[in-house]
Amino acid sequence: MTLQTEDDVADFVRAAKGPVAVRGGGTRAQGGVDETLPVAGLSGITLYEPGALTLVAKAGTPMTEIETALAAERQQLAFEPMDHRALLGTAGVPTIGGVVATNASGPRRIQVGACRDHLLGVRFVDGSGTVVKNGGRVMKNVTGYDLVKLLAGSYGTLGVLTEVSLKVLPLPERVATLTTVVPDAAAAVRILSDALGSPYDVTGAAAAQDGDGFRVHVRVEGFDDSVGYRAAQLRDLLHLDDGADPWADLRDVTALGDCPFVVRVSVRPSQAAALLSRMDGMDRVQLDWSGGLIWLGGAEAALLAQAQAICADIGGHATGIKGDFGPLPRFQPQPAPLAAISAGLRAKFDPRGILNPGVMG
Amino acid sequence: MHMPTPDARIMALKAALAARLRAVLPADAVIDDLAETRAYECDGLSAYKCPPMLAVLPATTAEVSDVLRICHEMNVPVVPRGSGTSLAGGAMPTADSVVLGVARLNAVLETDYADRIIRVQSGRTNLSVTGAVAEDGFFYAPDPSSQLACAIAGNVAMNSGGAHCLKYGVTTNNLLGVTLVLMDGTVVELGGGHLDAGELDLLGVICGSEGQLGVVTEATLRILAKPEGARPVLIGFDSNAVAGACVSDIIKAGVLPVAIEFMDRPCIVACEAFAKAGYPDCEALLIVEVEGSDAEIDHQLGLISAIAQRHDPVEVREARDADEAARIWLGRKSAFGAMGQINDYMCLDGTIPVTELPRVLDRIGALSQEYGLDVANVFHAGDGNMHPLILYDANTPGQLELCEALGAAILKLCVEVGGCLTGEHGVGIEKRDLMAVQFDPADLTAQMAVKDVFDPKWLLNAAKVFPLDASATHRAA
Numbered sequence: 001m002t003l004q005t006e007d008d009v010a011d012f013v014r015a016a017k018g019p020v021a022v023r024g025g026g027t028r029a030q031g032g033v034d035e036t037l038p039v040a041g042l043s044g045i046t047l048y049e050p051g052a053l054t055l056v057a058k059a060g061t062p063m064t065e066i067e068t069a070l071a072a073e074r075q076q077l078a079f080e081p082m083d084h085r086a087l088l089g090t091a092g093v094p095t096i097g098g099v100v101a102t103n104a105s106g107p108r109r110i111q112v113g114a115c116r117d118h119l120l121g122v123r124f125v126d127g128s129g130t131v132v133k134n135g136g137r138v139m140k141n142v143t144g145y146d147l148v149k150l151l152a153g154s155y156g157t158l159g160v161l162t163e164v165s166l167k168v169l170p171l172p173e174r175v176a177t178l179t180t181v182v183p184d185a186a187a188a189v190r191i192l193s194d195a196l197g198s199p200y201d202v203t204g205a206a207a208a209q210d211g212d213g214f215r216v217h218v219r220v221e222g223f224d225d226s227v228g229y230r231a232a233q234l235r236d237l238l239h240l241d242d243g244a245d246p247w248a249d250l251r252d253v254t255a256l257g258d259c260p261f262v263v264r265v266s267v268r269p270s271q272a273a274a275l276l277s278r279m280d281g282m283d284r285v286q287l288d289w290s291g292g293l294i295w296l297g298g299a300e301a302a303l304l305a306q307a308q309a310i311c312a313d314i315g316g317h318a319t320g321i322k323g324d325f326g327p328l329p330r331f332q333p334q335p336a337p338l339a340a341i342s343a344g345l346r347a348k349f350d351p352r353g354i355l356n357p358g359v360m361g
Numbered sequence: 362m363h364m365p366t367p368d369a370r371i372m373a374l375k376a377a378l379a380a381r382l383r384a385v386l387p388a389d390a391v392i393d394d395l396a397e398t399r400a401y402e403c404d405g406l407s408a409y410k411c412p413p414m415l416a417v418l419p420a421t422t423a424e425v426s427d428v429l430r431i432c433h434e435m436n437v438p439v440v441p442r443g444s445g446t447s448l449a450g451g452a453m454p455t456a457d458s459v460v461l462g463v464a465r466l467n468a469v470l471e472t473d474y475a476d477r478i479i480r481v482q483s484g485r486t487n488l489s490v491t492g493a494v495a496e497d498g499f500f501y502a503p504d505p506s507s508q509l510a511c512a513i514a515g516n517v518a519m520n521s522g523g524a525h526c527l528k529y530g531v532t533t534n535n536l537l538g539v540t541l542v543l544m545d546g547t548v549v550e551l552g553g554g555h556l557d558a559g560e561l562d563l564l565g566v567i568c569g570s571e572g573q574l575g576v577v578t579e580a581t582l583r584i585l586a587k588p589e590g591a592r593p594v595l596i597g598f599d600s601n602a603v604a605g606a607c608v609s610d611i612i613k614a615g616v617l618p619v620a621i622e623f624m625d626r627p628c629i630v631a632c633e634a635f636a637k638a639g640y641p642d643c644e645a646l647l648i649v650e651v652e653g654s655d656a657e658i659d660h661q662l663g664l665i666s667a668i669a670q671r672h673d674p675v676e677v678r679e680a681r682d683a684d685e686a687a688r689i690w691l692g693r694k695s696a697f698g699a700m701g702q703i704n705d706y707m708c709l710d711g712t713i714p715v716t717e718l719p720r721v722l723d724r725i726g727a728l729s730q731e732y733g734l735d736v737a738n739v740f741h742a743g744d745g746n747m748h749p750l751i752l753y754d755a756n757t758p759g760q761l762e763l764c765e766a767l768g769a770a771i772l773k774l775c776v777e778v779g780g781c782l783t784g785e786h787g788v789g790i791e792k793r794d795l796m797a798v799q800f801d802p803a804d805l806t807a808q809m810a811v812k813d814v815f816d817p818k819w820l821l822n823a824a825k826v827f828p829l830d831a832s833a834t835h836r837a838a
Binding site for chain 1: 519527554555781799800
């Protein structure tokens with residue numbers, strides 16, 4: 001059955017007799033539920049106003065279609081959403097709905113914010129088949145509760161996204177990357193934090209494994225002369241060299257593509273080195289967001305429980321991204337009062353518990 | 362303005378409640394004398410007043426928890442209050458409520474420049490957050506006009522914005538974590554020093570929930586390295602439409618100024634008379650500010666000036682130094698004071714798509730004529746956040762009602778062109794009854810479902826945000 005409109009989705013949900021797996025472009029396979037709710041038929045950009053920096057698209061619109069339209073006006077989705085295919089070894093077509101449902105955000109998140117910060121409005125069908133809208137298509141909007149943030153990153157468990165409205169930003173005239181190799185994660189985080197603590201508007205602060213050490217990458221973007229000036233300042237300040245552009249690979253975490261298990265950890269940057277020193281059994285590591293985002297790759301599912309135990313101690317959270325983690329929770333377990341609130345919200349938005357059950361919560 | 366009838370059964374509990382609160386708070390933190398509770402009778406929306414039954418001023422998260430637990434047990438409504446600067450009536454009490462003021466929670470708890478965060482108690486003022494890190498070259502970006510007085514608690518509750526959010530975003534984009542006390546006294550931590558939620562983004566829905574879901578006692582905020590410098594350019598035009606087109610062209614050209622402020626003729630005239638900033642005699646005026654090193658600023662101002670020249674401006678005045686920059690901002694920053702000198706005014710803050718600016722300004726002009734009240738416009742043009750100031754005389758019977766009717770007509774216009782009722786001030790009581798213009802019943806039901814989960818008894822700031830008829834069954838539950 002092909003669903004092409006929001007009404008189709010609402011009818012489908014109302015008629016559903018049991019659990020359904022919400023499916024966009026199929027780049028992130030989900031197990032457990034047989035019946036799929038395909039959103040790919042809801043496709044197309046419904047409004048694009050470059051002069052207002054806004055784009056509205058149906059949830060199943062392929063990312064390539066959006067990126068092409070934006071590039072023609074020299075604009076972009078500045079939060080740099082990752083393409084999961086290389087990491088997960090999947091095929092399929094990444095869609096804007098999937099990006100929003102997972103709050104997927106890349107290296108530039110450290111400067112411009114996450115997907116949720118660029119999401120201006122949503123339309124969705126809740127678990128009862130009711131169509132709900134929230135937010136809109138303007139930059140500043142505090143009218144009523146911000147369900148836009150709640151839906152971003154809710155993995156389809158509160159509602160099926162049908163249309164999203166996003167803030168877009170100019171493409172930079174020039175990109176420069178500065179780099180150096182350091183012996184360990186602590187040294188990498190120190191350089192990255194100093195870069196972000198400078199006034200030079202750094203838009204990328206990541207580190208990838210290089211031999212026994214880490215290769216640090218710092219990015220500045222903008223107008224040609226301005227990038228030249230800021231790159232020179234950072235080169236001197238932090239003793240960096242000019243480097244090649246690694247950002248697409250860092251964004252997509254391709255370096256961990258051959259790891260059977262991958263865990264994504266979010267911590268205070270200054271805790272990154274301590275967390276890594278307490279982990280064992282990991283084969284690969286990538287740092288982004290100046291150490292605030294850590295990708296761990298390994299051969300054992302135990303990686304996740306270990307990272308979650310450390311996060312329970314030092315703050316932050318760990319999420320299983322790749323591999324069958326069995327009975328472990330994929331998301332960081334929450335303290336009881338928060339778990340009760342999350343469960344309460346799911347019960348309100350999806351009283352029958354049919355939307356992506358088991359994916360979250 | 363209609364508010365629910367105060368519950369006499371609750372008001373009869375006043376003495377018993379005061380005694381229970383005094384058992385958990387210092388003596389001077391419980392205020393029940395009528396003369397003193399009057400200090401809490403209104404906020405920045407001073408047309409509406411109602412002293413609360415009691416006010417409390419807890420100094421710790423534990424004290425806030427005790428107050429809420431007791432009120433929850435006795436079914437007493439609670440109205441959280443930051444500094445009371447809300448322009449929407451967000452902190453206006455009811456006669457059967459306890460005002461919970463966070464003014465005594467004002468400490469800086471932690472500053473970490475490596476992680477670029479500051480953790481403060483929520484009663485601390487917005488400007489003093491920047492004050493705590495400025496010497497070390499950092500700042501907290503959201504800058505509401507009331508930043509000298511307004512508290513972080515209120516900023517979080519209303520998701521406050523400011524002039525510089527075109528580049529830096531509003532409160533929600535700069536808030537990493539909160540300590541939140543639920544209505545039953547439970548204390549929870551949301552977020553912290555890390556980025557993004559590990560489960561549902563509850564922090565995202567707390568921010569902007571107008572004090573209806575819990576009381577924020579501490580906040581972790583993102584701080585940023587201060588840019589090397591910033592300077593504005595002032596551009597005058599002989600029509601609103603041309604100024605609006607210039608705004609769109611600047612944005613499309615790939616320049617991302619930190620601020621684009623727009624003033625129309627009535628506002629320019631009033632500001633000039635008040636502050637004598639030396640503004641040109643013109644129909645519309647833009648102030649565009651950019652940041653960076655001197656050379657970067659020169660380059661960006663050059664690009665902006667070149668775009669402006671294509672629109673045949675009356676004047677383009679680039680600030681060459683700090684003095685000139687201050688003079689350019691002087692008039693804009695005194696706009697509200699200037700209006701206050703002329704008359705009473707109501708300030709709206711509907712947002713529209715930037716491309717609709719000229720059309721909306723024309724329609725506001727027509728509505729102003731129709732209602733016979735002057736409207737001056739000063740607003741954050743880069744993000745379409747309008748600030749029409751409607752001038753009226755509060756001492757003339759009927760003028761407040763006429764002003765509110767014109768305000769409602771302007772906000773309906775904002776929604777009609779694809780915008781919203783409020784971009785940064787919040788709904789409060791002021792725009793509560795207009796919510797149905799922007800939202801269908803199902804949209805409001807979904808929002809109220811969130812309150813049902815966080816505050817099942819609907820005791821926190823309950824008569825706000827949602828039209829009373831829409832929330833009636835929830836409030837009665």
